[in-house]
Amino acid sequence: MTSSPEIRTLAESDVADWVRAKLAGFHLAPSVSAAEVEARRAAFDLSRTQGAFDQGRCVATFRSMPRQLTVPGGAAVAASAVTNVSVTGTHRRRGLASRMMAADLAAAKERGEPVSILVAAEYPIYGRYGFGAATWVADWEIDVPRAGLDRRWAGPTDGGRVDLVTVEDVRKVGPALHERVRAVTPGAINRTPYWWEVNTGQRPLDSQPWTEPFFVVYRDADGRVDGLAAYAAKEEHWPGKFPKVELSVHGLIAASPAAETALWRFLLALDWVTLLKSGHRAPDDLLPLLLGDPRAARTETYADFMWLRMLDVPAALSARTYAGGPAALVLDVHDPAGLAGGRFLLETSPSGAASCTPTSASADLSLSVADLGCLYLGDESPVRLAALGRVSEHRTGAARTADALFRTPRRPWCPDVF
Structure with a gap:
């Protein structure tokens, strides 16, 4: 007879097994170092982390995190952010995710969190738990030579400036800038110190190798940092000695239209770049209409992103x-x-x-x-x-x-x- 796995919140002794199960559930290498376990352990609250255990082995994972969600008007609403939901292939279709979701939603309601949020890996899963698609996302690939822009752009004309900065600079100015942007962006959530550590290379994860990108900021005429972008370049063979560089934007946040425009103009004017990949952007982002020819921006992704479930x-x-x-x-x-x-x-x-x-x-x-x-x-x-x-x-x-x-x-x- 097949036993029913036990579902419970984690003890410290469960963490390594839980991390292995989570990585395997997302098709990442299940072998995990002690350093990886320690790094990931710093991110979560054991009381909000569940696992399903069968004969002592973790076979399903689930956790939630406290987040502040910006809503229209600028207020921040306490949200339970669900993540790391996985079920090992050997234990699918046994209701494990449903049981963990029910427990987490009940606990979030008891804590007084009015909403629960998540990013759905697959569309059909979460509607049955009362979640609805609340935000969408777009990714564009821009054929830069066809974009119809002056490639001789030499910087903002509004008194501001664009500067390359170090990762140490980003750690200093990034969190405050992001809070300013979050406060005026419905759908945005706060970034924790852990987020900044992982995304600036301070807390390396074996399963998510980090390579330092280029960072660039926009400062307004008074010297205030109003925008930040991270990007990486990949150079291909130059056919016929014509430049061919692909630029991937890892993130761009801006507290003003001037900052957003200046950062995109900088990125699109970089020498030798023939293709720019925007990364995840708002579905009504300014980017395509900044181009002389918006048809140069090909929609790579347009899809649901953050899902939301009312609890109060x-x-x-x-x-x-x-x-x-x-x-x-x-x-x-x-x-x-x-x-x-x-x-x-x-x-x-x-x-x-x-x-x-x-x-x-x-x-x-x-x-x-x-x-x-x-x-x-x-x-x-x-x-x-x-x-x-x-x-x-x-x-x-x-x-x-x-x-x-x-x-x-x-x-x-x-x-x-x-």
Whole structure:
């Protein structure tokens, strides 16, 4: 008879086995050094880390992390960020991930975290747990010679400047800059000291070798760092002695349009570069329209990215701001897991501030908790979801009212895989 694996939070003695199982689950080399275990152990809280154990061996992994999620209006909402979900191939289809997810969501709700978030490796998995796709991502490959830009660009004309900097400089200025950017970017999450250690080479991981990229910053006319980019170049054989260099952007954050524009212009003007890979960008990023010929930017990826699950509807909806003037909307939210369902009155003021409270009033709209997750950060249209039959309208015009309230001028974006 096949035994049922035991699911529990980790003890210190479980960590090495858990790390091996996680790496194997993601098709990475399962042999792991003591240094790798120690480095990864620094990232997680054992009380939020689960494993499934069969005859003493870890066969499934799951953990969550506390994060601050920026919502429309700039408020930060406490979020449970789910990551490292894996099930060993020998133990699939036994409900292990479902059991760990249920335990984690219940614990997050008990802790008072209004939402849970994750980056889905596969689209069909997480809707059944009440998650909805809340942000999307785009990657572009730019044919630089066809981009229609002046390659003689010599720097910003606004009094600012672009400078190459060292990794030590990045460790000093990067965290504060990112916090400024996060505060005005719905969908962004905070970066921990561990994140900066891993991504600046201070904390090496055997399974994720780090090679130092080039770092460049934009400083405004007053000398303040308003932008940061990391990039690497790969040189190919030059056919016919024509330059052929591929530039990969590992990340670009900017606190102003001037900084964003200057950094892209710098990267696109580098000598010998014929192909630029943008890396993960917001789906409505400025980049393609900065080109003289936007057709030079070929969409390599356009896909869902961060998924969101409501755990406390009143707290989550009250935290963000809304457009569309003063309004009242009654939402009937269906949650088969019983964590966040109910009927709620959302009332917004002329300033965009809102309150959300339970109500027994008749519903204007009814929808699943997953579809409310799609709407929460402003990326999806209630009118479109109604056309798909995923939102039911009980008062004529309610979907349009919801659309005017929830939608945001720019699309939300999560710059980080987590």
